[in-house]
């Protein structure tokens with residue numbers, strides 16, 4: 283899809299990948315509607331040009347307000363980037379369900395409901411793009427982010443379902459699977475702390491700008507999946523082809539990470 287002139291609604295746009303997406307889509311001539319909780323950071327990212335709607339997207343009325351305000355201002359949403367997301371560094375066997383529910387409310391239900399809210403207009407125009415910013419963790423369960431992985435696997439399934447349902451309506455659905463991106467994600471989690479040894483994997487990290495460029499190019503070519511970086515495919519394919527071997531490797535890495543090695 284050509285991005286210039288399109289109305290793009292980006293969630294989690296106050297920092298990290300979402301703020302970088304705002305920049306990547308603005309450069310391509312998009313009109314922006316930005317959502318997240320922090321009003322002041324959204325204003326900064328929006329540079330006085332974008333429509334800004336602060337609020338907590340775990341709340342259904344905030345999701346509705348974000349879409350209503352965008353339709354009032356621009357009359358349409360052409361591209362929805364469901365990027366807002368949060369992590370949880372607690373083992374599945376011990377995780378407090380309240381935190382798990384809150385994570386799923388943002389990572390899965392907010393993304394699904396926002397898609398449902400923008401779809402009537404897209405169907406009428408027989409055109410639109412929905413982007414789900416998932417994670418490589420949705421394709422291989424990372425033991426240090428186990429229930430976050432579960433939420434992203436659920437998001438991937440929602441995206442797969444919508445892609446098939448919406449194909450006759452001319453609406454594309456793209457799943458984004460970033461690896462390690464340098465943002466504040468690790469310090470914003472709902473519980474737990476990243477294992478001590480994780481810092482050394484920062485050498486494989488990509489920047490938020492790199493991730494946002496991959497997302498914008500993915501929308502331009504109506505990609506099914508955007509893997510950022512592309513080398514993530516190697517790990518995903520290995521996990522599919524050799525699941526038991528992958529389990530053993532992940533268990534070993536997890537033990538080393540816990541010991542800070």
Ligand SMILES: NC(=O)c1ccc[n+]([C@@H]2O[C@H](COP(=O)([O-])OP(=O)(O)OC[C@H]3O[C@@H](n4cnc5c(N)ncnc54)[C@H](OP(=O)(O)O)[C@@H]3O)[C@@H](O)[C@H]2O)c1
Nearest residue numbers: 294296297298299318319320338339367417463465466467
């Ligand atoms: N960083 C990574 O290594 C990585 C890897 C794979 C996938 N991802 C995914 O990429 C996406 C962006 O992550 P990031 O790295 O940019 O994280 P981040 O820097 O923590 O940014 C998260 C964004 O979501 C917003 N947000 C959080 N909770 C919210 C809520 N309840 N309601 C509304 N907005 C909320 C935050 O803004 P406010 O605090 O202002 O609300 C912020 O704009 C997420 O879906 C994440 O799961 C990240």
